[in-house]
Amino acid sequence: METNPNNLRDLIRLALREDAGDGDHSSLSCVPADATNQARLLVKQAGILAGVDVALLVFEEVDPTLNVQPLLADGASIQPGEIVLTVSGNTQSILLAERLMLNIMQRMSGIATYTRNLVDLIADLPVKLLDTRKTTPNFRVFEKMATRIGGAANHRMGLYDMIMLKDNHVDYAGGIEAAIGRANAYLQSTGRTLKIEIEARNLRDVEEILRIGGVDIVMLDNFSLEDMRVAVQKIGDRFETEASGNINEKTIRAVAETGVNSISSGALTHQVKSLDLSLKAY
The missing domain is CATH 3.20.20.70 (Aldolase class I)
Structure with a gap:
């Protein structure tokens, strides 16, 4: 099936394939397959939040059984120390999704922050x-x-x-x-x-x-x-x-x-x- 460059799921699948290749061997080698854990997404810099909806798709694409609880929405003004979302479930899945989710959200939030600065002017x-x-x-x-x-x-x-x-x-x-x-x-x-x-x-x-x-x-x-x-x-x-x-x-x-x-x-x-x-x- 042809990849649609405007379809979020298609792009996420390609990005996961690029990152994981034939497996996340760091996690596979040291984290038990049945281990479960939890993590939270922390804000470390003030700005405008963007990419929460995309993050939910990333976690779902990696593992639909992950329990993701968003606490802030796209467009929110954020400050260091705030929690954007929590995720719990299979530990290997959380680790597999981590970098792609962060790369997307950090980039999108940087763009949204600069855009809002110009719009306000x-x-x-x-x-x-x-x-x-x-x-x-x-x-x-x-x-x-x-x-x-x-x-x-x-x-x-x-x-x-x-x-x-x-x-x-x-x-x-x-x-x-x-x-x-x-x-x-x-x-x-x-x-x-x-x-x-x-x-x-x-x-x-x-x-x-x-x-x-x-x-x-x-x-x-x-x-x-x-x-x-x-x-x-x-x-x-x-x-x-x-x-x-x-x-x-x-x-x-x-x-x-x-x-x-x-x-x-x-x-x-x-x-x-x-x-x-x-x-x-x-």
Whole structure:
């Protein structure tokens, strides 16, 4: 059966196969097969919790007989010393699930924490924070879950659910007009109803896009704040506007104040440290 890259269980099975191989020989060699024990997931660093629902799937996939009791939910603000969940049952199963569960939850919680920090900086403004495709291969679904938990919105999940005409697409197509024309012809010939987004590199590009039309969203990529304000005013309500490029905690507020509809940031997923969590026996 083909693996579905958006199916959580399929991804968990692949990750377990990668980690366990032909067996967890550390546990098999020293822990009796019928031994039972219990452990709790401890918070060691403040942040936003993410991945609890995924952790439940990991434990279930390893051993459905494990008794897992979540004490905190995804999206909770957490502090060192808090207990996220407890697990009891077969000791070998707990040890097999431990590292995968921690890797996923630590990474997701780090992403959710950074995302929430950025969202809070613009919470009073009518603008959405978006994630990007700058994700870890075979881990995108988890990372985009984490940005949602942190308060951002998912942009496109992949190359298949939106047409995004970036600078290289435009250059390879022969220019803005050719790229837009071909994109619309493709949708018409294939019967698809995807949105079309196009990147503008400067105000001249904005003027040309306004002349041609045929798109839904204009990405203002690495614009100065002054040029971004001008572009937003020129575009008005004709198309949605998205700001992109060098978006971080130092720049996001000023960008949001230009009036753009949304702001996308690759930093949500590709420049984030994992949050410190630990599974300990008790």
